[in-house]
Amino acid sequence: MRIEPRVKGFICTTAHPEGCKAHVKQQIDYMKQQDTTEGPKSVLVIGASSGYGLASRIAAAFSCRAATIGVAFEKAARGSRTATAGWYNCAAFEEFAAAEGLYAKTINGDAFSREIKEQTIELIRRDLGTVDMVVYSLAAPRRTVMSREGAPITYSSVLKTVGQPYTSKSIDLRTNQVTQVTVEPATEEEIDNTVKVMGGEDWQDWIAALDEAGVLADGAVTVAYSYIGPELTFPIYRNGSIGMAKRHLSQTAATMTKEYRDRGLQAYVSVNKALVTQSSSAIPIVPLYISILYKIMKEMDLHEGCAQQMYRLFHDKLYSGEVALDQDGQIRLDDYEMRPEVQERVMKLWENVCDENLQESADIQGYWDDFYALFGFRIQGVDYEADQEADRVIPSLCAAE
Template structure:
């Protein structure tokens, strides 16, 4: 069959297996090139590097990029966890399924230990499987990446399922909604959170589950002395604060940061540490449907590309490892809240001043001039394996469960 993207309201509902695999390979090739460029040394080569890395939420975005960097630049053995839809010969799976398959194939070829669990990372059963795998390897994790993003979470103790929402608090939020495929701009409004939507969102997207992971891994004695753990977050510009930082998701992220201090205190006894890494805004499946965010990112990308400071997932995570986590002096640069600021280039006052000048001027007539429409469209499509260089999208895919090309 010929597979074309199926897009509805800035959401892509299918994936191209070959495109996903090829994009994963492209990211692997990038970090291999960066290893040579930087002169990065693995642990076996006498460098500062992780030995065994656990990535929770390993299949797409920052989680996948973190796992690729850990394995292919720093030589680490990795365990990944994500919950994906498995394909059949005639029915496609989720992008993350194909990404994980491509990662495992490449890691095994490179002689790296790899294990990917397709499981609910919020469950204690999954934690038990990961602990068993570490013990079977005779290994202890010295880096744990927490990059989970899900609309739902079932509490392991109560078995109650909670749902998260992206809503403002105590006010209606209105803003321009840019259709990146057509360039059309409409006004969209989001109603404020109601009832238990705020605590439920914190329950799903806050730090409770991260803290539970570290506690159970520590009690099982599968964390190495000096283990570091990171969770990923976003703050963004003031124009998005009502829907993000000051909204339901923002409340969850504040909880994440608060719990990072608890985890940090618990790990310090054995020389470890916990951080929240505040990352740059990128086109993701969730950000694509939030009012104003797509237009903001399109303007931001145009400005940062002109300055030569734009980064995608893999570029940013590679810089996180090289210039924050595994520095020559062993120190991790942080802000006053003990956060790693990978959004430093995005939030540069000069960049934000330029963004603020351009945003009000964007119209459908000048959108191609002021917004990096091609760039955000490309980033949106590659999430699902489309618009990837080197892939023949007119070629028949005879088996949706395979990634050979």
């Protein structure tokens, strides 16, 4: 069948298998063009099917030659419905890894669940023995855990402010028009639930489970991802409900490093650059900021995508000697974005951006190109007129939804 994008708000409900494969290959080709240096040898990526998680797996495999196990929660094609983009990404990654003799297996299921943790542990024990790096890159809207009585409890995250509402410019992704948006404050319960979903609790559960099972190598590295951004986005991000969760994430890193000191574990939070992802597209204000940021960083030859960011994380930060941290103990991979000269130019455009000058003030085309690329569309060299077989196999698939 011929597959076309179907966009609703900030999500695309279709994905293109050959486009996703080409997008994965672009990132792999970038890694292969860089120097192959020392790094991890056996890597578990939790949240491995898109964005920074997928790029982390690609960096580990194709710039470090590491064996990788990826955990994702994706859907296969069903009838006339395509698979999710993450499903196609995992299938393509495994195909390219196998072609180069790299170990790569994927577990599909709810990473929050005990069952998937146990299945992952068994796979590591059987095939790798231990892992020396754990990447935690989950971006889920909800998390279900079991109570002591065995009843499921589901927590849902919210994208809200804390304390006071916040009104600012944004962009209506349906019309590409500049609008005003007001974000209401979260309740205490909503904040707590957001921390439960997006904080460090599950990350810590994973490390504890791996350690107790004896499959976490001595001296292992584990990293989770965060974002801070400029003062402009502080009310919705750094100081909002999601920011409370990210603070908990950072505190968890410090706690785990201390708790597992005898094992030599180093736990880090990497603060990454703002990029178009399925998660960032849903955050008010952020898409307009990203569009302006793209324009400035491309003009200054500072722009990076997920692959470039993750190569720098692995080879300039984590595995280049002593790891440089900021005053809060975090790796700052957003250093180019937060340069004063970049932010000054971004804020000057932000103050004046409106419908009449949007195309000149922001890289709207770049934003949408990156958005569609997440789902395998608008990728150079792909024949989108050709019939496609939507059903693609993840060769090593160990579990299914």
